[in-house]
Amino acid sequence: DIGITQSPDSLAVSLGERATINCKTSQSVLYSSNNKDYLAWYQQKPRQPPKLLLYWASIRESGVPDRFTGSGSGTDFTLTITSLQAEDVAVYYCQQYYTLVTFGQGTKVEI
């Protein structure tokens, strides 16, 4: 099984400032035949299901604001929220779908 470690567990960011969340997988999720990283990022607010933000590590889902940016490859990935808005308060999860599916433990973003 592919394990995932996110850091930090929580962070407090001022409105308009940058939030950075890291995600490390226990083995590479880069598939060499198509050069794609099988890594996604989700946002979850209370009493709601997770919402897909990015897939293939850096591709925004339709409708996701461009202040959400994904980067990284192989085993190390980052979600950056530039200019944090009040509606971005949530728990963020990375997920690998290279082998079955595994979620990280989550990062709680607060203001």
Added chain:
Amino acid sequence: EVQLVESGGGVVQPGGSLRLSCAASGFDFSKSWMHWVRQPPGKGPMWVSRINTDGSNRVYADSVKGRFTISRDNAQNTLFLQMDGLTVDDTGVYYCSGGIPPDFWGRGTLVTVSS
């Protein structure tokens, strides 16, 4: 509009069984890989199982293998999860979701395993 509606949750004693259903609409269900994902109270989501479009390929998390069975009825646009031998650790909200990676989700149904 894409819609997934789960049902079948409830309270069950350890060792008991439940069958969850997920009614799909607004998209071509027969062409979508589907998943069950659960979320224990206050914890993160945990993937449970996945089924391919025609039901010929089914995979499970180690923690539910041999106890849970995923299936689908493409004629009725419905996904199922048969859960047997339930334990307290199976408690949580069960979501059905579709796509690779899962990109559309239902609102979930709560399963509580308690004596």
